C-alpha cells in the first residue's frame with residue numbers, strides 16, 4: 001500500500017465527505033442571505049459512488065471518515081451509507097458533523113449504524129441569538145438533540161461553536177460551564193472567511209483572547225493530542241481544583257494555522273476532490289466515474305489532487321477575496 005502523500009510529505013488519513021449541499025438552517029457565516037442554488041439530485045454522488053471513492057481511499061491508508069454537508073441528516077437514508085462505510089476494513093473512526101435539528105429522534109440509530117464520533121454545531125445558548133444567526137427558530141430542537149447525544153454515549157462527542165466578536169464572544173464562560181458539567185469537548189472555532197459570509201477581521205476572536213476570558217473562571221491545562229489534530233485541547237479545573245467532566249478546545253485556523261500537519265482530503269457532495277478547504281482548485285471525480293473510470297484511474301486522480309495541494313493557505317484577508325465556494329457548498 002502506498003500512502004496518500006502530497007508533495008510536502010504530508011500523509012493523508014482523514015477524508016471528509018459532504019453528502020449534500022442542502023441544509024435546514026441558514027447560518028449567516030456559512031451561506032449568503034439569498035441562499036445558494038441547490039444542486040439537482042443527479043448532480044450529487046450516489047451512495048454507491050461515495051462508497052467506491054471511500055473504499056479506494058481506505059485501501060491507501062485513510063482511517064477516519066467524517067460525514068458532513070450541508071446538513072448530513074437531511075440526506076435520506078444516511079444511516080445506510082454509514083452502515084456500509086463503517087464496514088470498510090481499516091476504518092477506525094466514522095464521524096458526523098450535524099446541526100442536531102434531527103438528532104433527538106435519530107441519535108441511537110446513528111450510533112447503531114456505526115457512527116462512533118459526533119460533532120454538534122451550536123454557536124449560542126440563547127434562543128433569540130440562535131434565530132438571528134441560523135435564521136431559523138430551532139434552538140429547543142437542537143438542545144433536545146444535544147441531550148439525546150449525551151445520553152446515547154458516543155465514543156467522542158464534541159460541540160462546535162464559531163466565535164464571532166460582538167455576537168457570541170460573551171458566552172465563552174457559559175459554554176465552558178457546559179464542558180465542565182458534561183462529558184463533552186466544546187470546540188471554539190475562529191471565524192473563517194468564505195464567499196459572501198459577512199466576514200471581516202474585526203469579527204475574529206483569536207484563541208489567545210478566548211483563553212484569557214475562560215481563565216476568569218477556570219484553569220486550563222493543555223491535553224496532549226496527536227500531531228495532525230487541528231484543535232488545541234485543554235482540561236478544565238474550577239477554582240476549588242475540581243476537574244471538569246469534559247474539555248475545551250480551540251480551532252485556530254486564523255491565528256495559528258495547522259497546514260504543516262494537515263492530513264485531510266475533502267469530497268464534495270457533487271463529487272469534487274478538494275485537497276484544501278481554502279484552495280479553490282477541485283478535481284472532478286464524479287464525471288470520470290460516470291464515464292467508466294477504473295479504480296486505478298480514480299486513485300490516480302486522488303494522487304493528482306494531492307500533488308496540487310498547497311503547502312499552506314494564504315492569510316485571512318486574501319482568503320476573504322478568493323474565488324473559493326461557500327462553506328455550505330464545500331462541506332464543513
Ligand SMILES: C[S@@+](CC[C@H](N)C(=O)[O-])C[C@H]1O[C@@H](n2cnc3c(N)ncnc32)[C@H](O)[C@@H]1O
Nearest residue numbers: 030069070071097098099121160191192327332
Ligand atoms: C458547514 S457545517 C456542516 C455540517 C452541519 N450542517 C453542522 O451544522 O454541523 C460544519 C461546521 O462548519 C462550521 N463553519 C461553517 N462556516 C464557518 C466559518 N465561516 N468559520 C468557522 N466555522 C464555520 C460550522 O459551524 C459547523 O460546525
